[in-house]
Amino acid sequence: MEQNVIDASGLLAISTRLQRLSDQIRKDGLLIYKAFGIDFQPKWFPVLYTLYKKSTMSVVSLSDEIGYAHPSTISLLKELEKEKFIRSKKDKIDTRKRLVELTEKGKTLLSTMEPVWEVIIKATEEITNTENNLMKAINEVEATLQQKSFLQRAEAYMNK
Amino acid sequence: MEQNVIDASGLLAISTRLQRLSDQIRKDGLLIYKAFGIDFQPKWFPVLYTLYKKSTMSVVSLSDEIGYAHPSTISLLKELEKEKFIRSKKDKIDTRKRLVELTEKGKTLLSTMEPVWEVIIKATEEITNTENNLMKAINEVEATLQQKSFLQRAEAYMNK
DNA sequence: CAAATATATGTAGTTAACTACATATATAGC
DNA sequence: GCTATATATGTAGTTAACTACATATATTTG
Structure with a gap:
């Protein structure tokens, strides 16, 4: 997309990118783990x-x-329970709560994963340590938005 | 999420954020247009x-x-056609092609939108012009990945 | 201590992108 | 000019998050 389109659509336009x-990184992540036999x-x-x-x-x-x-968490937990990486039990004090923990299989998996991490x-680091650091940029944007939302900022300009 | 989790999950962890x-910005965007009666x-x-x-x-x-x-485009076009913002016609030279254009209603909409932009x-600008500029960071990451994928970079470390 | 409120979990359905596949038409190569 | 390949569009189904709602249990309050 050309630059002025990005400008006019603002943050919206970058969401797809x-x-x-x-997505891309998720797929590569899968392959990296696979390369380690995980x-x-x-x-x-x-x-x-x-x-x-x-x-x-x-x-x-x-x-x-x-x-x-x-x-979202519940649906991930369902998958992980099916794979026997986690198990859950009722909290005896607060019976509304379901307590989740790793199984032995889960713990083993995690320890084999450490070298992959x-x-x-x-x-x-290679990818994000460019002139403008993506991680830091996101942290900054989140912090900025927490102080005053996108809408509130736009409203300030509307009233001028 | 705490910092070391972000580190270990890498770019993956930021995808949700x-x-x-x-999402948040999309919703605010909707409200901004609404505030202008659009x-x-x-x-x-x-x-x-x-x-x-x-x-x-x-x-x-x-x-x-x-x-x-x-x-994705086709499904957006369907919505826009339903709203009568666009119409389409067959290309007379290459009949496989469907040519899409704005209707008068669409053109009117766009011109009322200019002040909103x-x-x-x-x-x-307020939100993204922090120390590390988000737009620039994304451009840089995309460019970096285009030279060499995440997977290829990871592979280089595996072989060491 | 009963009623109102809050919290924990779970289910159903939505969203906005995607990939994979199917079909029609155009173009290129022999 | 026929056949193989490439391109354009369209449909169906997937993904990974979400919100809204429902229900059960705890906690607070009058």
């Missing part, structure tokens, strides 16, 4: 890694931690 | 704007221009 970017879907990472670090968590606290809406981290 | 970011969905922008600039285009050339897969552009 970002999505495609992450049958693992990149989308599982946030849930599994969080359980690896925190041992046992409820569905909602897990969702908050990884920054997903809870139905190193490779992924290095490749990611 | 980017998606949520663009009933317009932000996702229509790339197609309409391109037709505004280029008059008449086939489905595939339009898709290439906006950077979408052609089925100014507001959107300004608000977008």
Whole structure:
């Protein structure tokens, strides 16, 4: 798309590019794990890694931690339970809660994954450490939006 | 999500954040147009704007221009045709082609939208002109990936 | 302590992009 | 000029997130 189109559509126009970017990277991620002989879907990472670090968590606290809406987490947990990487049990104190944890199979998987992360981290650094760092840019945009939304900022210009 | 999780999951982990970011902005975009009394969905922008600039285009050339897969464009065109913002006719030279153009209603819409774009552009600049510019960062990442994919870069580290 | 409210989980359906496949027409090569 | 290949469009189904709603259990409040 030419530059003035990007300008006029603003952040909107980049959303598709970002999505495609992450699709591409997801696919490559899958292949990288495969190259190490690990049958693992990149989308599982946030849930599994969080359980690896925190041992046992409820569905909602897990969702908050990884920054997903809870139905998204539930559907990932279903897949992971099917693969026997995680299991769940009822919280005896608060019976509304379902506590989720890694199985032995899950723990084994995670430990075989550690060397892969190193490779992924290095490749990611190569890609994002350009003049304008993508990670930092996203953090900055999120922080900026938290102070004042896109809508509020636009409204300020409307009233002029 | 904490920092080391972001590191270990690399670009993967930011994909959700980017998606949520663009969702949020899409919704605000809708409200901004509404505040100007325009009933317009932000996702229509790339197609309409391109037709505004280029008059008449086939489905595939339009898709290439906006950077979408052609089925995505077709589904947008269906919505826009239903709203009577665009119409299409057969190319007399190459009868495989469907030529798409704005209707009078579409042209009118676009001209009422121009003042809104100014507001959107300004608000977008406010948000993205942080220390690390998001637009520029994305351009840089795309360019970097075009030279050598994520997978190829990872492979280089694997063989060490 | 009963009623109102809040929280945790789960289900159903939506969204906006995609890929894979099917078909029609055009173009190129022998 | 026929055949093979390429291109244009269209349909169907997928993906990975979401929101809205439903239900069960806890907690707070009058």
